[in-house]
Amino acid sequence: MSVRLLPALLAALALVPSAGATVSLAAVGVRTGDHPAFVRVVVDFTDGVLGGQDPTLLDAAVWPAGRTRLEVVHPGVRTEAPTFRARGLRVAFVQGHDRIYVEVEATRHRFKYVSYYVLHSPERLVVDLWKAGVPGPAATIRDDGCLRLVRYTGGPAVSIAGRELRWLFEHTVVVRLRSATGRLLAERPLIASRRRWET
Secondary structure, rough: OOHHHHHHHHHHHOOOOOOOOOOOOOEEEEEEEEEEOEEEEEEEEEEOOOOOOOEEEEEOOOOOOOOEEEEEEEEOOHHHHHHHHHHOOEEEEEEOOEEEEEEEOOOOOOEEEEEEEOOOOOOOOEEEEEEEEOHHHHHHHEEEEOOEEEEEEEOOOEEEEEEEEOOOOOHHHEEEOOOOOOOOOEEEEEOOOOOOEEE
8 A cells, every 4th residue: 555545544533423422312403482471492403313302401490690501411412502692691512422512591580490392303492581570471371281260360360270280299389470571579389189280
């Protein structure tokens, strides 16, 4: 073999992944959408199937700091997605061994809760950041498939009642009352009786 061909051959071999470095899932980009009640962050994946149990929420305390973190554990998962900035959000990725971390940052007091789920074809992780301030009537959700709001009255005294649509852990519901700016005014844990609750 010619000595001149050796560097080219070594360079070509360096580009071939080893058997232990097989990629079975890759985060490739981020999209966002602004909805009346929440801002949605969508992380797109290719080269595999994102399992429903692969993502885990590591930090749910998006209020008041404005930061949350998710871990995606999957054999061979990697990130190719650049840091994303839009709609007042910063979404960054950290590579680990058979895992990646998705870090979301926003301004303090902007969001009160975070939820997430997986969708397929194409593969994506959906993260919803729920707005802390009262955004208006269009943001009202009276039935999310888990709980249904059947009655609400406001004023000096607040009354609320609902139904448990799916079995909740120990039938526990927590009712939180917030001001228009998102500040927590009151909180009351309840036990649904015959799948109904009120306070």
